[in-house]
Each structure stands twice: as structure tokens, then as C-alpha cells.
Amino acid sequence: MEIHDGKLYWPNTVPSFKPKEVTPSESYDAIIVGGGMSGCLTAYALAKEGLQVAILEKRAFGEGSTSANTGLLQYENDIMLCELIDKIGEKAAISFYKSCDTAMNDLEALAVQLPDEADFIRRPSICYASTEEDISKIQREYKTLQKNGFDCSYWNEDEIGSKMPFTKPAALLTYHDAEVNPLKLVFGVLRKIEDLGGHLLPFTSVLDVEENGELLSVKTSDGVFSTKHIVYTTGYEPTPVGKRKGAILNRSYVIVTKPIKDLTSWYQRALIWETKRPYLYLRTTIDGSIIVGGLDEENPNSDISDELLKKQSQKLLEEAQNLFPTLPLEIAYSYVATFGESKDDLPFVGEHPTNKHQYYLLGYGGNGTVYSMMGSKIIRDLILHKSSWKTKTIQVNRKYGIS
Template sequence: MKLISGQLPWANTLPHPPVYPVLEGDTACDCLIVGGGMGGAMMSYRMSLTGADTVIIDKRSVAGGSSHANTGLLQIANDKSLTSCMNTFGEENGVLFYKLCQRGLQAILDLPEKLEIDPQIIPRSSLLYASSLEDVPALKLEQENLASHGFDSELWNEEKIRSHYSFSRPAALYSRGDAETNPFRTVHSLIHKAHSGGVRVYAHTEALSYEYRTDGVICHTRHGRIFAKNVVFAMGYETQEMKKDRGAELINTYAVMTKPLRSMPKWHEQSLIWETARPYLYFRTTPDGRIIAGGKDEQLTDPDRREVRVLSQSQRLLEELVALFPELQGIEAEYSWGAVFGSTRDGLPYMGPHPEYPHCYFIEGYGGNGTVYSMIAAELLSDTLAGRHRPELELFSLTRTAKPSPSPAIQG
């Protein structure tokens, strides 16, 4: 699957990333992780902390797939609001989901001091604005539900928005506790740390086939075999080529990164910005004075068509940016790209085991909060492999067909 089209910005921010060898010959391990993107990076880091004998492979270079197209917004809030989650899954499970996201995001914020390569994880607040007057009642209800369950969020009126930004909208939620990151550096920093902690890393090593046995899994590569007691598949959207999830949907999404600005527009605390409309637009800044704009999602098309669409969709994103910040008139993009993006029909990611794949677990962080989902999955699955029961996984079951049953409170 061709995941990305256009020009990507992140590799220039780490010009000499760590390089890993191709697997040559046979090897064995307690845990094999397939995929060197964000999910695999989070998982390998967590496994290195447990001391388990772990191998991670990727058919590309590390961070060479969808993680390279990631725009690096990290939020507690999700594409599906807390209110909607409570309505769909019940109050207990809806709040559990948001609490897991809050905990996962805090774990990400704690990473920089533990890593040797700076992942450029920066705390940020978020502004979620009402795209229309009709969205204001739902936004008010969302703020009430967030506040009643301990999430730090305020409802701003039109006047307050205007006093803090170059634009105004009928209402907005201003929430704290979020972050931004450089996804390319984050993946490399996590895998580099895992490698230094004993995880064996092999790049350009494609898994060609698997043998599922009673005592584990044999992974066949072009130049050898890996005998693993357990396998964690962290292949992102390409998982759908291996096993089709009926509740998953793949689309195209687009993003731009501008040239560096001489000065930032009126933009309170350089917060993350997004909207209530679906599909939504979103905006963030970068440490070197640029702006990232993303959205304009559309149905999945063949890669050649996406290549053509990058130019027109990127121009539309710049127009949306200028509509919010008129002082940016004439702004230009230095990087423009399109990528495959996945979501689920019920708004929850997939993570955990699957009955048709013995000794295997999956990380499918589908949705706009994929990096946070990856951290949640890494915690739950590393604990599971260490023999600790994590009932929270029931919420994200790969075989779910109805509302999940109530799960216990988050474990410490």
C-alpha cells in the first residue's frame, strides 16, 4: 500500500537518524513487533522496560510509513466527543476511554527526560471552535460533561475568542493538558532508547509469511526466520491488507507546512486549533515558526490520483488558514502532502488479541488521536504479555459488535 504522496517535512528535522541492519539468518525472541512506526516504537520502548527479549522489524526504514505523514497533534479529546462516547458506550466506558487518553497523553509528556534524542514534545492547550451556531448547544453540553468528570476545559464566548485570536466563532472549548510533537523524531527517539535497552531492531526486513503454532509464531523474512512466543502487529493502516476489519474505514487526508514566518499571528499560547465540523480542519505551530494545517479528507482513491490532489487540496488548506488569520495573506507552503488515514465507525481504536491469530496482538490506532492510542496500547499490551490482566482491552476488542460491557476503573 502506498501510504504517502507529496513532500514530507520531518526527515529534515533529524538529518542523521539511527540506522539499523537487515535481519540475516534465524533468531528467536519472547516478543516480535512488526512495524517500526509510532505503534511499534511505543511498544518496543515499553517492552524494553520489562526486560523481555524483543525484536522489532519494519519492511521500510524506521518511521518510513504513516508516522512520517503524522502532523503531531496530541489531545485528550477525540474525533468522537466525550458526550457521544457516553451516549454510545455508556457513561462508565465513555469516561474510561477519555481517562485512558488523558493518562496516555501524560505518559507521552513524561517521555522527553527519559529519551536521548529530543522528540520535541511540547505541552499545548487546544481550542475547539463551533463551526456554526447550530453546534453551540452540543459544545456547551460537552463542556459540562468534561468538567463534571474532571477534565480541564472552559467554554469561551465569541468575545473571548476574538480577544485571544485573529478570528472569532460563536463559541469554543479551551482545554488544557494537550501537546504537540515531531512524530519522526518521536519514533526514532523511542526505538533508539529501546535498542539501547536491549531490543533488537531490523529495518528493511519484510515479514513474508507466518506459521501459527501451539507454542508461538514463526515469522518468515527474505533472509531468515524469527521464532517468537508472541507477536504484536503494529502495521498501521496496512493491517487492513492482512485482515479486514469491518468497522474500519480508510480515506485520504491532506496537510501543509508553511515556510517559516517572521512573526506569529494573534494566536493564544500557540494552542492546537480544530473545529466541530466533520470532517474537520486543524492547525498547529512548530518550534521553528511554521504553521501546519490539515484536513480536507475525502474518499480513498488510487495513489496516482492522490498525487494530483495534493496540490489543489494544499491550496485549499492555505485558504482556510488565511480565512482564520487574515494577516497571513500571501503565506506559502514549503511542504504539502497527502496520506492514507484510518478511522473506525464507532470511534474507538482497535487493540488486543484476535481469535484467528493465536499468540498475536494488534495495535490499530485508527482515528485522529493515533499517537495517544499507541501509548495506551503499549501500556495495556506490555502488561498483558507480562502476565498482568488488563480488562480495559475489552473496550477496544477487535471482535466487538455491540456496546462493550462496563470495564473496571483504570489500574495503577
């Protein structure tokens, strides 16, 4: 499965990662299948508890979805809190949102331990109403967040115009969000896993998993391993065991501009997105480049021509230029990438309904990195039999889960 196509930005910001050569063990406490964001965070959480872990990655580390991750970190989800309350109830929705907020803090605590702090920088987020009809949605979400203790502000059209070089009918400003270099984050965590004795095994595909008494037998392209537990963090790739009932795969286009010297017109260099679906989103980078994404499409496996990528990239450039008419925007990188959503707008985290000791962490949705951090703690607690997530909100044993 091709995860992305085009010219990627992040691989040019950090040296490639080469894991230490190790002699694989015949048996592990936990094997993690997939070495992206979810995989490395889960392996690190387990290794810190003293478990002997291995990550099996079918590519080189960092070559999957991580390289195409745009690095916007937000506790506010693709589905607004007020809408999530309507779907799953107030208690469960608020608990989920607060867990996302906690995960933001956990990501910051981890990033500050890494080289260059993985370019983790706290930013506010601006979600603007795409049309006049969406003003009520922005107002409702503002009141819901404020009522439940989330720090936020409401801007009317005049306030937006006084802070930004564009106007929109209304906007919700949320705080405590951040930007990050996802590749630096993953590479830094992988080094910490190695320091804890974990094994990183690239170019190793999992072919089958079978129960073997108290252990699981993991058949791979590089031999057979035994493990007490296995965690599938395969992202948008099919899982070796289990079927995703609620997964929807799409693709999104992204451009990265050449660095801009003066970004003072951009209020606190906030993360920007909108109420329309699919939505446009923008952020800046540490070198002053601008990342612009959107124009989501179904059929992620259909062919992408150079002409189509160029056409969509130009549309994104025009959208960004409409928001920031005085900035000299030029495309330096452009690509298209597969991304996953779930039918109920929630990630998949938990143990398989019938296959014991087999777990999933699939952070589908716009908050994949935040879900990965939150889910890594949940998986850790499940394996160590600690108290953890008590509701069925994101467990895989739900209507749109994994069978």
C-alpha cells in the same frame, strides 16, 4: 500500498535513522510487525520489562505514516465524550477518556528522556463551533468534560474575538494537550530499544505466521523467526493475520508554511480544530511554521495528480489565511496521506479472538499517537499477564474489530 505522496516536512527536521547492524536471533520473546509509532512504543514497553524483542519493518524506519503524522496530541477524541457516552455508556466512555489523558502524561514522561525532548510542548486545544447550530454541541461537551474532572473552558463569540484574530460562534478550550515532532519521537525511542538489546530489522516483510507448538513461526522476506508472541502494529497497511472488520481508510491533505517570525496573535499557539466533519486542524512548530490539514477524502488508493495536490493545498492555505488574515503565509511543504478510522471511532487493541499470542495495536483515528501509548501498556500487560483494560471497549473481539 502508498501511504503518502508529495513533499514531507518532518524528514527535513531530523537526521535519517540507521539502525545498528545486528545478527538476528532465531527466537524472540516478542516480535513487533511495523516500526512506526505503535511499533516502537510497544517494543520499548516490552524491552523495559526484560523481553528480547525485534521490530520487523518493511521499509526504512520512519518512512511510513510516521513521516506524515502531524503531531497533534490530544486526549479529546474525534468523537466527543458526550457522544461516546451515548454510544458505549458513561462508565466505559469516561474510563477511555481518562486513559487517553494518562497516555498524554506518559508521552511527556518519555519525551523528556529523548534528544531535544522530541520537540514535545504542552499546548491547549481550541475546538470551535463551525456553525451556529454547533453551539449546543460545544456547550454539551464542555459540561460533560467539566462534570467528569477534565480541565476545560467555554468561550463565547466575544471571548474568542478577544483572544484570537478571528471569531466563531463558540469554542471549547481543553488543556493538557501537546505538540510533538513524531519522527524525532520515534527515532529517539528506537535508540532506547537498541540500548535495551532490541533488534531493529528494516526492509523485512512478514509473509505468514503459523503456530509451531508453543511458539509462533514467522516467515519473512529475510528468513524464518520463532517467537512466543507477535504484535501487529502495521498502521494502515493490511495485517499479515486477521481481517479488520471496522476499518475505514481515507486520505487527508496537509500543508506546512514557511516559518513565521511573529505568532503572538495566536493564543498560546494552541492546537486548533472544529466541529465540522471532516474538520480543519492547525498547529505551529518549534521553528514557527504552521501545519494545516483537512479536506479528507475517501478512496485513498486513487491517483493523486500534481494539479489536485496543488489545488487542495491552496484551499488549505486560504482556510488558514481566513483565520489569521495578518500572517504572511506561504506554502513550503504539501502532501497527501492515508489515514484510518474505525466505524465505532475507537482503536483496535488486544489479542486475536482465536489465535493465541497474536496481538494488535492499530491506533485508528485522529488520536493515533495517544492510542499508541495507551495501547502499548495494554499489550505489555496482556503479554505479562498483568491487570489491564477490563472492558471490551477497544478489544479486537467486538462488532467492529478483527476476525
